[in-house]
Amino acid sequence: MRIDNAYFTRRKFLNSILGGWLGTLAVTFVSPIVKFVWPPYKEPDEVKLAFADFAGMKPGEVKGFPWGAKPGLLKRAEDGSFIAFIGVCSHLDCNVSWMADKKKFFCACHEGWYDENGMNIAGPPPKPLRRLETSVEGEDFFVRKPGAGAKA
Amino acid sequence: MKIDMKKVGAWFDDRLALTPIFKYMTKKEVPQHEHSIWYYTGSSILLFLAIQIVTGIMLALYYKPTLEGANDSVGRIMTDLPLGWLVRSIHSWSATFMIAFVLTHLLAIWFTKSYRKPREATWMTGMMLLVVSMVFGFTGYLLPWDDLSLSATKVGTNIPNAIPVVGKWVTQFLRGGDDVTGDTLTRFFLFHVCILPLVIFAILAVHILLVQKEGMSVPLEAEVKKKKVPALPFWPNFILREVMIWLVLLGTLLTVALVFAPTLGPSADMMAPAPAGVKPEWYFLFLFQTLKIFPGNMGPVTGEFVAVVLILVAIVAIFFLPFIDTKPEGKKGRIINYLGVLGLIYAIVFSIWSLL
Numbered sequence: 329m330r331i332d333n334a335y336f337t338r339r340k341f342l343n344s345i346l347g348g349w350l351g352t353l354a355v356t357f358v359s360p361i362v363k364f365v366w367p368p369y370k371e372p373d374e375v376k377l378a379f380a381d382f383a384g385m386k387p388g389e390v391k392g393f394p395w396g397a398k399p400g401l402l403k404r405a406e407d408g409s410f411i412a413f414i415g416v417c418s419h420l421d422c423n424v425s426w427m428a429d430k431k432k433f434f435c436a437c438h439e440g441w442y443d444e445n446g447m448n449i450a451g452p453p454p455k456p457l458r459r460l461e462t463s464v465e466g467e468d469f470f471v472r473k474p475g476a477g478a479k480a
Numbered sequence: 481m482k483i484d485m486k487k488v489g490a491w492f493d494d495r496l497a498l499t500p501i502f503k504y505m506t507k508k509e510v511p512q513h514e515h516s517i518w519y520y521t522g523s524s525i526l527l528f529l530a531i532q533i534v535t536g537i538m539l540a541l542y543y544k545p546t547l548e549g550a551n552d553s554v555g556r557i558m559t560d561l562p563l564g565w566l567v568r569s570i571h572s573w574s575a576t577f578m579i580a581f582v583l584t585h586l587l588a589i590w591f592t593k594s595y596r597k598p599r600e601a602t603w604m605t606g607m608m609l610l611v612v613s614m615v616f617g618f619t620g621y622l623l624p625w626d627d628l629s630l631s632a633t634k635v636g637t638n639i640p641n642a643i644p645v646v647g648k649w650v651t652q653f654l655r656g657g658d659d660v661t662g663d664t665l666t667r668f669f670l671f672h673v674c675i676l677p678l679v680i681f682a683i684l685a686v687h688i689l690l691v692q693k694e695g696m697s698v699p700l701e702a703e704v705k706k707k708k709v710p711a712l713p714f715w716p717n718f719i720l721r722e723v724m725i726w727l728v729l730l731g732t733l734l735t736v737a738l739v740f741a742p743t744l745g746p747s748a749d750m751m752a753p754a755p756a757g758v759k760p761e762w763y764f765l766f767l768f769q770t771l772k773i774f775p776g777n778m779g780p781v782t783g784e785f786v787a788v789v790l791i792l793v794a795i796v797a798i799f800f801l802p803f804i805d806t807k808p809e810g811k812k813g814r815i816i817n818y819l820g821v822l823g824l825i826y827a828i829v830f831s832i833w834s835l836l
């Protein structure tokens with residue numbers, strides 16, 4: 329049935345309301361399932377380490393630390409400052425290793441190379457290694473994402 | 481009380497309506513011609529699938545899908561349980577045989593063009609079975625949780641990431657988070673022993689139903705020239721030949737599994753650098769090598785993105801092959817055969833290259 333000058337029939341109107349309602353109901357049921365299946369874990373914004381573990385590093389030395397479930401790599405620069413990387417290849421996520429003799433980071437998965445500053449120099453990696461910021465606060469040694477800022 | 485077996489049989493027949501199925505089996509015929517040998521590839525896959533189910537259930541009795549327990553539990557299966565090493569070896573080799581036969585099945589159908597009308601849907605369900613079989617292999621590879629399987633899984637699950645927007649979701653879904661962790665292991669175990677079996681049975685049921693509905697294809701020339709092709713009764717003649725082939729395959733499988741049992745590396749350390757010689761299973765090697773040769777960046781996009789898009793386009797094209805090959809007996813049909821040869825050469829050359 330269509331009322332004079334109406335845009336749609338009564339059936340179409342009622343079907344749309346019912347359909348919209350069913351759709352909303354479906355979303356209400358499905359969204360918690362989706363949230364459950366895609367877990368909320370993200371990598372950390374910062375990790376707190378003991379400075380004593382790293383204070384003795386010589387210039388040029390590289391040491392690992394846990395960055396959530398990823399390996400972090402901490403390098404002591406010639407001037408004594410620290411540079412931190414996430415030790416995960418920018419190509420397809422393999423963990424990289426520090427080749428002390430070549431002063432380069434190497435990814436064994438598809439033979440990707442990074443220089444000592446984490447710049448991708450050979451092989452498939454499209455980007456440099458991701459860098460993290462470091463700061464020494466008393467006994468604590470903080471490594472955090474660039475821009476994450478200190479939690480006072 | 482004496483049970484009258486005839487009556488029991490009649491009861492089941494009455495309730496389940498089995499007579500038409502038996503009748504069908506005795507009437508079914510398999511054409512006999514120079515390419516008939518390929519008809520046996522499908523049933524050989526079924527043999528290996530059955531072996532996977534039996535040995536898989538056996539392994540699952542002792543396997544533990546956790547970060548702490550996985551590697552140890554596989555070690556225990558191999559050393560403590562009677563013939564456990566052989567069960568694991570058969571499961572691993574039968575997977576290889578199964579995929580090899582799925583690929584042979586696909587190639588045979590490609591070159592004989594049995595996918596042509598009216599068997600397009602049979603081909604498409606077949607392609608789904610190929611993908612599911614490979615995902616079976618991929619998820620199974622992680623379960624021993626040694627350093628090689630961890631790195632292979634990191635790479636494999638990161639590949640969807642190359643696709644903007646949706647890719648990230650796929651990767652997170654596969655991993656259960658941003659990284660490959662114990663949750664990934666639990667998830668892969670669940671895919672491997674629960675979700676994929678349900679999926680493969682559903683698709684296989686349609687695949688086999690379609691094969692029965694259309695009957696076996698006859699060679700293209702015979703169809704075009706309307707020649708009559710001699711046929712063999714399915715029951716018992718064809719089945720008998722099938723059983724003979726199964727016995728030979730079973731013997732080969734057992735021999736190979738006995739002599740070349742798979743090894744087990746130390747438990748994976750998520751913080752350790754990727755070991756040298758990270759390699760996926762052999763049927764992923766050509767894709768692995770393809771990813772390796774693309775440079776980091778190609779203009780505005782990453783090389784990985786280009787590679788993934790090319791691979792996806794190829795898979796979709798093969799899926800819809802029956803609709804692309806509209807003139808199987810014409811020139812286009814011949815070109816598609818050459819493309820098949822080319823694809824095969826590409827896969828073989830790249831696989832060998834990846835091992836050098």
Ligand code: HEM
Nearest residue numbers: 519521522523525526586594602603606607609610696697
């Ligand atoms: C788990 C994997 C698979 C199983 C268990 C399976 C099983 C079977 C069986 C038992 C047959 C009948 C016998 C034969 O022709 O060999 C068959 C036929 C067929 N399969 Fe598969 N198959 C699988 C994968 C595939 C794949 C990957 C394709 C191709 C994309 C495919 C396409 C076909 C076609 C077109 C037929 C009909 C052949 C004809 O009528 O001559 N199947 N399959």
Ligand code: FES
Nearest residue numbers: 417419420435440
């Ligand atoms: S994952 Fe590092 S080079 Fe591919």
